[in-house]
Amino acid sequence: MGLFSGLLGNAGVANPAELNKDYSNLLTGGETIEVGFKLVRDVFIFTNKRLILINKQGLTGKKVEYMSVAYKSVSRFSIETAGHFDLEAELKIWISGETSPSITRNFNKQVNIYDLHKVLSQHVLG
Numbered sequence: 001m002g003l004f005s006g007l008l009g010n011a012g013v014a015n016p017a018e019l020n021k022d023y024s025n026l027l028t029g030g031e032t033i034e035v036g037f038k039l040v041r042d043v044f045i046f047t048n049k050r051l052i053l054i055n056k057q058g059l060t061g062k063k064v065e066y067m068s069v070a071y072k073s074v075s076r077f078s079i080e081t082a083g084h085f086d087l088e089a090e091l092k093i094w095i096s097g098e099t100s101p102s103i104t105r106n107f108n109k110q111v112n113i114y115d116l117h118k119v120l121s122q123h124v125l126g
Helices: 003-007 016-026 113-125
Strands: 010-013 033-039 042-047 050-057 063-070 074-080 088-095 103-108
Touching (some): 016 033, 016 050, 033 103, 033 113, 088 113
Antiparallel strands (some): 010 033, 033 042, 074 088, 088 103
Protein backbone atom coordinates (compact mmCIF):
# COMPACT_ATOMS: atom_id res chain seq x y z
CA MET A 1 0.00 0.00 0.00
CA GLY A 2 1.37 3.39 -0.92
CA LEU A 3 1.79 6.09 1.70
CA PHE A 4 -0.43 8.47 -0.30
CA SER A 5 -3.32 5.97 -0.33
CA GLY A 6 -2.83 5.28 3.37
CA LEU A 7 -2.96 8.96 4.26
CA LEU A 8 -6.15 9.36 2.26
CA GLY A 9 -7.77 6.60 4.33
CA ASN A 10 -7.65 3.80 1.78
CA ALA A 11 -6.98 0.28 2.94
CA GLY A 12 -4.75 -2.21 1.15
CA VAL A 13 -4.52 -5.99 1.32
CA ALA A 14 -2.52 -7.23 4.32
CA ASN A 15 -0.14 -10.20 4.30
CA PRO A 16 -2.04 -13.19 5.85
CA ALA A 17 1.12 -14.65 7.45
CA GLU A 18 1.83 -11.30 9.10
CA LEU A 19 -1.78 -11.05 10.33
CA ASN A 20 -1.58 -14.56 11.84
CA LYS A 21 1.70 -13.68 13.56
CA ASP A 22 0.38 -10.39 14.98
CA TYR A 23 -3.21 -11.33 15.85
CA SER A 24 -3.40 -15.09 16.47
CA ASN A 25 -4.00 -14.36 20.18
CA LEU A 26 -7.42 -12.90 19.23
CA LEU A 27 -8.63 -16.08 17.54
CA THR A 28 -10.79 -18.74 19.15
CA GLY A 29 -10.42 -22.48 18.66
CA GLY A 30 -11.00 -23.39 15.02
CA GLU A 31 -11.03 -19.76 13.92
CA THR A 32 -8.84 -18.79 10.98
CA ILE A 33 -8.05 -15.53 9.21
CA GLU A 34 -9.38 -15.57 5.66
CA VAL A 35 -8.40 -12.08 4.48
CA GLY A 36 -7.32 -8.79 6.02
CA PHE A 37 -6.75 -5.17 5.10
CA LYS A 38 -4.50 -2.47 6.55
CA LEU A 39 -5.41 1.18 6.83
CA VAL A 40 -2.19 2.95 7.99
CA ARG A 41 -2.16 1.57 11.58
CA ASP A 42 -5.64 0.05 11.66
CA VAL A 43 -6.52 -3.48 10.52
CA PHE A 44 -9.76 -4.99 9.21
CA ILE A 45 -9.79 -8.83 9.43
CA PHE A 46 -12.32 -11.32 8.08
CA THR A 47 -12.15 -14.68 9.86
CA ASN A 48 -14.25 -17.75 9.26
CA LYS A 49 -16.39 -16.72 12.28
CA ARG A 50 -16.47 -12.89 12.51
CA LEU A 51 -15.07 -9.52 11.55
CA ILE A 52 -12.31 -8.12 13.74
CA LEU A 53 -11.61 -4.39 13.49
CA ILE A 54 -8.41 -3.22 15.13
CA ASN A 55 -8.16 0.50 15.81
CA LYS A 56 -4.80 1.74 17.06
CA GLN A 57 -5.24 5.04 18.88
CA GLY A 58 -3.05 7.92 19.99
CA LEU A 59 0.36 9.04 18.79
CA THR A 60 2.15 5.87 19.80
CA GLY A 61 -0.59 3.40 18.86
CA LYS A 62 -0.20 1.61 22.19
CA LYS A 63 -3.88 2.03 23.02
CA VAL A 64 -5.80 -0.41 20.82
CA GLU A 65 -9.51 -1.13 20.41
CA TYR A 66 -10.45 -4.62 19.20
CA MET A 67 -14.04 -4.76 17.87
CA SER A 68 -15.61 -8.10 16.99
CA VAL A 69 -18.71 -8.28 14.83
CA ALA A 70 -20.47 -11.61 14.43
CA TYR A 71 -21.54 -12.19 10.84
CA LYS A 72 -25.08 -13.05 12.05
CA SER A 73 -25.48 -9.49 13.38
CA VAL A 74 -24.84 -7.94 9.95
CA SER A 75 -28.23 -7.00 8.52
CA ARG A 76 -26.97 -5.63 5.18
CA PHE A 77 -23.88 -4.36 3.41
CA SER A 78 -22.99 -2.50 0.27
CA ILE A 79 -19.97 -1.94 -1.92
CA GLU A 80 -19.30 0.99 -4.18
CA THR A 81 -16.68 0.39 -6.82
CA ALA A 82 -13.97 2.85 -7.74
CA GLY A 83 -14.53 4.77 -10.96
CA HIS A 84 -11.89 5.76 -13.49
CA PHE A 85 -10.87 8.85 -11.55
CA ASP A 86 -11.68 7.59 -8.04
CA LEU A 87 -8.88 6.40 -5.77
CA GLU A 88 -11.05 4.12 -3.70
CA ALA A 89 -13.91 1.69 -3.39
CA GLU A 90 -16.17 1.81 -0.34
CA LEU A 91 -17.65 -0.85 1.94
CA LYS A 92 -20.58 -0.12 4.26
CA ILE A 93 -21.91 -2.57 6.86
CA TRP A 94 -25.12 -2.18 8.86
CA ILE A 95 -25.55 -3.98 12.17
CA SER A 96 -29.04 -5.28 13.06
CA GLY A 97 -31.40 -2.55 14.24
CA GLU A 98 -29.32 0.39 13.00
CA THR A 99 -30.50 2.80 10.31
CA SER A 100 -27.09 4.07 9.22
CA PRO A 101 -23.99 1.96 8.54
CA SER A 102 -22.02 1.07 11.66
CA ILE A 103 -18.86 0.36 9.69
CA THR A 104 -17.57 2.28 6.68
CA ARG A 105 -14.18 1.64 5.11
CA ASN A 106 -12.47 2.87 1.94
CA PHE A 107 -10.22 0.55 -0.02
CA ASN A 108 -7.60 1.44 -2.62
CA LYS A 109 -7.58 -0.05 -6.11
CA GLN A 110 -5.19 -2.82 -4.97
CA VAL A 111 -8.18 -4.42 -3.24
CA ASN A 112 -10.56 -6.39 -5.43
CA ILE A 113 -13.82 -5.14 -3.88
CA TYR A 114 -15.67 -8.05 -5.51
CA ASP A 115 -13.54 -10.56 -3.56
CA LEU A 116 -14.40 -8.66 -0.40
CA HIS A 117 -18.09 -8.82 -1.37
CA LYS A 118 -17.82 -12.60 -1.87
CA VAL A 119 -16.29 -13.11 1.58
CA LEU A 120 -19.05 -11.09 3.23
CA SER A 121 -21.76 -12.80 1.16
CA GLN A 122 -20.51 -16.27 2.08
CA HIS A 123 -20.65 -15.51 5.79
CA VAL A 124 -23.65 -13.20 6.07
CA LEU A 125 -25.94 -14.96 3.58
CA GLY A 126 -24.58 -18.50 3.99
